[in-house]
Amino acid sequence: MSIDINNFCEKYKLYQEDAIQKVQLQHRFQLAKAFEIKEGMRVLEIGCGQGDMTVVLADQVGASGHVTAIDVASGEYGAPLTLSQAHEKIKNTKLGERISFHLETDFLTFPVEEHYDCVVFAHSSWYFHSPEMLSSYFEKVRMISSKLLFAEWDVHYTKISQRGHFCAVTLLALHSALTENDGNIQHVFSRQEIIKLLEVAGFTIQKEDVVASSYLQDGQWEIDYASEVYREFSTDSTQFHTLATSLYHMMNESVKDSLDTFVVVAM
Known part of the structure; x- marks a missing residue:
């Protein structure tokens, strides 16, 4: 798949002046290629966020296909655009009718009235608070579709330049384990x-792949957020403060490349 962003x-008429979004789109098209999205597919996307993956899926399924995109977040969530604002912009394009x-x-209570060709989880699993919750989603997917397409950051980094992103992710996961928050890293799942x-x-695993994504801005964003969160550990005199401090220093001594992305296709 060769795409001119x-x-x-x-x-x-989307993101024409948004250089950051164009970089993100490049990654989503790489995921769509790994997923082997076809024209005419009816797709359910879980954890659509502002629609970064949604617009690519809608482009790839064409006018004869459709994407149902769901998220537990409210329309007021998100920045610089809220989810509602981002979705409204998308709905006002030719992609909107798809x-x-x-x-x-909540997918677990979402009324499913059709059989989907595939269900997509793209960088959404770390929002889940537990393996049990994610497992319950997988079990319902098994009943409504014959194919599950999954993509997430790969914590098994292969470049030292990606260590900072790994440390940031670990620090944020530790923070979520100790406090209630609405951060986008609640539980870090590995490929295994x-x-x-x-x-x-x-499910039976049909395909595993790794999509290079070190060029994305997410590593920098997570490191910046983890640096803010680290201050909350400063008054903690337990071993958690020591661990958080070690992660913080390693994180800030590293280059800020993003982790790569692993892809799993299951049927």
């Missing part, structure tokens, strides 16, 4: 954990 943005957005929607949960839910 500028042509995509011009075609749909997409149905559903916010404040995801495969085990999928197999327990009755």
Whole structure:
């Protein structure tokens, strides 16, 4: 799949002046290639956020396909645009008629009235608070679709330049384990954990892949956020403060490349 991002943005009148979003789109198109999204597919996306993956899926399924995109977050969540604002911009393009957005929607109670060709989880699993919760999602997916397409950051980094992102992720996961917060890292799942949960839910792994994504801005963003969160450990005299401090120093001594992304296709 060779995609000219500028042509995509011009075609749909989206993100034309947004250099950051164009970089993010490049990654989502790489994921769509690994997922082997086809024209005419009916896709359910879980954890759509502001729609970064959604617009790419909608482009790839074409006018004969459809994307149902759901998220538990409210329309007021997100920055610099809220989810509602981002979705409204998308709905006002040619892609809008191919997409149905559903916010404040728990998949476990979402009424499913059709069989989907595939269900997509793209960088959404770390929002889950526990393996049990994610497992329950996989079990329901098994009942409504024959294919699950999964992508997440790969904690098994291969470049030392990605260590900072790994440390940031670990620090943020530690913070979520000790405090209640609405951060986007609640539980860090490795590829091995995801495969085990999928197999327990009755899926068979058809494909595994790694998509290079060190060029993305997410590593920098997570490191910046983890640096802010670290201050909350400063008054903690337990071993958690010592661990957080070690992670903080390693994080800030590293280059800020993003982790790569692992992809799993299960049927």
